[in-house]
Amino acid sequence: xxxxxxxxxxxxxxxxxxxxxxxxxxxxxxxxxxxxxxxxxxxxxxxxxxxxxxxxxxxxxxxxxxxxxxxxxxxxxxxxxxxxxxxxxxxxxxxxxxxxxxxxxxxxxxxxxxxxxxxxxxxxxxxxxxxxxxxxxxxxxxxxxxxxxxxxxx
Numbered sequence: 562x563x564x565x566x567x568x569x570x571x572x573x574x575x576x577x578x579x580x581x582x583x584x585x586x587x588x589x590x591x592x593x594x595x596x597x598x599x600x601x602x603x604x605x606x607x608x609x610x611x612x613x614x615x616x617x618x619x620x621x622x623x624x625x626x627x628x629x630x631x632x633x634x635x636x637x638x639x640x641x642x643x644x645x646x647x648x649x650x651x652x653x654x655x656x657x658x659x660x661x662x663x664x665x666x667x668x669x670x671x672x673x674x675x676x677x678x679x680x681x682x683x684x685x686x687x688x689x690x691x692x693x694x695x696x697x698x699x700x701x702x703x704x705x706x707x708x709x710x711x712x713x714x715x
Contacts, residue, residue: 564634568592568601571632572623576603579622585615588644589651592637599637601627604644616641650709656685665712666692668705675699679712 562570569590580587588604605611605619620641627633650656650664659682666678678701680694690701690709 565592568633571630572601572603572627575626575630576619576623579619579626580605583615583618585611585619588655589649592633599633599635600640601633601637602640602642604642606644606648611643616643646711646713648711650711653687656682656690656703656709659709659711660685663712663714664690664692664709666690666701666709667707668701669707670705672701672705673697673699676707 569592572590572592573587576587576590585605585607588606589602590604591600591602593600603619603623605615607615620639623641624639627639647665648655650659662682663680664678664682668676668678670676672678678692678694678699680692683691683693683698685691685703688703690703690706692699692701
């Protein structure tokens with residue numbers, strides 16, 4: 562297990578009870594180097610969205626737990642925030658909640674000659690996504706999805 566994977570796993574274990582207590586959901590955890598600095602980012606959400614107070618409470622509680630067990634060598638910045646309007650879709654429930662919304666999906670291999678799809682997520686049955694694009698609909702097997710996120714329509 563790499564250091565990043567270890568830090569993410571430990572952070573997930575520490576933050577889970579905090580999020581449960583606060584009625585919040587874990588979206589994603591990142592631990593990566595940008596320039597000369599390391600960042601531990603925890604993205605949280607709830608129905609209706611999170612606010613600065615939610616992020617502050619989680620950050621304060623998680624910071625204390627991280628300080629107690631000190632799983633990360635060296636200095637890093639802890640950031641707790643909302644995933645934003647273009648929230649990533651990772652878990653089954655993310656895809657289920659995104660039905661009827663505009664999404665951006667990339668695949669590991671071409672489907673109908675394309676690896677990028679953007680349009681309305683018409684349906685998701687646990688095995689495949691149906692995306693209605695401007696000209697046609699595409700059926701995308703879930704196991705072929707490399708990345709997916711909500712997309713803003715201008």
